[in-house]
Amino acid sequence: GHPPILTYDIETNLVPTVDFYNDALLQLLRRQGTQHETQKTPMSCSDYSDSSSDGGINIVVDPQTVAFLCENPKLLEFNAKKRLKPRFEAYEKTMKAIAQQSQQQDGTYNYDQGDSDEIIPAEETLKTIATKTDSRFEEWLQ
Numbered sequence: 391g392h393p394p395i396l397t398y399d400i401e402t403n404l405v406p407t408v409d410f411y412n413d414a415l416l417q418l419l420r421r422q423g424t425q426h427e428t429q430k431t432p433m434s435c436s437d438y439s440d441s442s443s444d445g446g447i448n449i450v451v452d453p454q455t456v457a458f459l460c461e462n463p464k465l466l467e468f469n470a471k472k473r474l475k476p477r478f479e480a481y482e483k484t485m486k487a488i489a490q491q492s493q494q495q496d497g498t499y500n501y502d503q504g505d506s507d508e509i510i511p512a513e514e515t516l517k518t519i520a521t522k523t524d525s526r527f528e529e530w531l532q
Contacts, residue, residue: 395463395467404466407465407468408455410470410475410478411459411516412451412452412455414478414519415513415516416454416455419454419512458513465517465521473520474520478519
């Protein structure tokens with residue numbers, strides 16, 4: 391069989407999901423202080439379709455997001471509204487609470503580092519948010 395993504399509606403399924411990953415990845419990278427200049431490259435679905443078609447949906451996406459999604463195309467199968475956004479918001483809320491608690495103790499805290507010395511790459515965080523089962527996601531947040 392074909393991958394399910396081939397049956398998705400571009401406007402209602404794929405564009406919101408790509409937008410979510412773009413916004414979330416850039417937000418995480420900025421917060422981690424990653425040297426990343428935001429440069430959005432216009433990409434048009436019509437660039438990849440029959441040239442005789444004058445339709446197409448223009449989406450503007452950062453090249454780093456494009457690279458991330460090209461390396462992880464299965465992540466496009468997750469629904470932005472029902473799964474990705476609520477989980478990202480839960481992650482943000484948890485990280486803010488941890489940061490506030492830790493900041494009160496010693497005055498310093500790296501938002502995405504947690505209690506370990508290793509910063510979790512933004513891409514890994516997004517993969518975890520998308521792919522873990524509900525119970526594993528809740529465990530991961532703890």
